[in-house]
Amino acid sequence: MTKQKKKSKQKKKENNGDAEALAKQIQQTTLDETRRRREAERSRELSRELCASRHDGVEWCEYEGEVNLPEVMRLVDDDLSEPYSIFTYRYFVKNWPSLCLLAKIEGETVACVVSKAEVENSQLVAGETCYRGYIAMLAVNNTYRRSGIGTALVCRSIERMRAMGCAEVILETETTNTIALSLYEKLGFARDERLFKYYLNGADAFRLCLPLAREDFVDDGLPPTPEAFRQLSAAPPPGERGRSKSDP
Numbered sequence: 486m487t488k489q490k491k492k493s494k495q496k497k498k499e500n501n502g503d504a505e506a507l508a509k510q511i512q513q514t515t516l517d518e519t520r521r522r523r524e525a526e527r528s529r530e531l532s533r534e535l536c537a538s539r540h541d542g543v544e545w546c547e548y549e550g551e552v553n554l555p556e557v558m559r560l561v562d563d564d565l566s567e568p569y570s571i572f573t574y575r576y577f578v579k580n581w582p583s584l585c586l587l588a589k590i591e592g593e594t595v596a597c598v599v600s601k602a603e604v605e606n607s608q609l610v611a612g613e614t615c616y617r618g619y620i621a622m623l624a625v626n627n628t629y630r631r632s633g634i635g636t637a638l639v640c641r642s643i644e645r646m647r648a649m650g651c652a653e654v655i656l657e658t659e660t661t662n663t664i665a666l667s668l669y670e671k672l673g674f675a676r677d678e679r680l681f682k683y684y685l686n687g688a689d690a691f692r693l694c695l696p697l698a699r700e701d702f703v704d705d706g707l708p709p710t711p712e713a714f715r716q717l718s719a720a721p722p723p724g725e726r727g728r729s730k731s732d733p
């Protein structure tokens with residue numbers, strides 16, 4: 486074999502290898518995306534089931550105004566290590582009263598969840614604006630714990646965020662708060678990252694994330710079309726979106 490022929494054979498082999506690697510990479514990306522969507526769908530079903538479950542004697546209410554503020558503050562201040570100022574509470578409850586939900590028993594507020602939903606540039610769909618939900622505070626009075634009230638409040642909040650168009654819900658919790666971690670992970674939240682010394686007391690946090698299924702997504706269980714592969718491979722990685730080539 487001539488030297489040139491050998492070279493071209495080698496080149497062909499390399500090209501084939503590159504193409505195979507690229508195909509594998511595209512396939513993996515597609516599988517990850519499908520898995521993410523299936524997990525989101527599963528957590529959505531679970532959330533619906535739990536929302537439907539009844540708690541005798543519990544009244545589920547929305548934040549009505551300043552009259553509720555002292556009870557929300559008392560519940561949260563009693564149980565969370567992070568000290569929040571009244572301005573932080575007001576920031577949430579005044580801007581997103583429909584995402585501040587209370588559980589009452591015989592007129593007494595025994596639990597609350599405080600959340601918000603804001604516009605975020607989506608990392609999921611290039612160029613599309615979407616909302617991201619954030620759970621800021623969750624507390625249940627000691628006497629009423631372990632009866633599903635915390636879970637039900639979080640589910641109700643998530644359902645509202647979904648209805649507002651949120652593509653995901655995030656929150657932080659102390660890495661040592663195994664009860665909260667268990668509650669959230671049962672609902673499908675996954676650990677996204679560890680935030681070192683995140684809290685004022687020096688404790689680390691886990692950021693948890695729950696992707697929400699898009700209303701228009703139909704998972705028919707079939708492999709994606711070649712067109713879907715092409716679109717995936719053409720999409721720049723999340724960190725690169727919106728950057729021009731001349732950017733550093």
Ligand SMILES: CC(C)(COP(=O)(O)OP(=O)(O)OC[C@H]1O[C@@H](n2cnc3c(N)ncnc32)[C@H](O)[C@@H]1OP(=O)(O)O)[C@@H](O)C(=O)NCCC(=O)NCCS
Nearest residue numbers: 564623624625630631632633634635636658664665667668
């Ligand atoms: C975390 C908290 C809100 C949970 O509320 P709750 O109403 O008791 O929770 P639920 O009854 O819905 O329990 C949900 C899951 O959490 C876990 N959990 C709840 N209490 C638990 C306990 N005492 N021990 C172990 N796991 C527990 C379980 O996995 C439970 O599911 P299961 O009952 O099917 O086993 C409540 O313990 C609390 O107010 N803690 C102090 C404040 C706090 O940590 N907030 C979270 C900050 S992010």
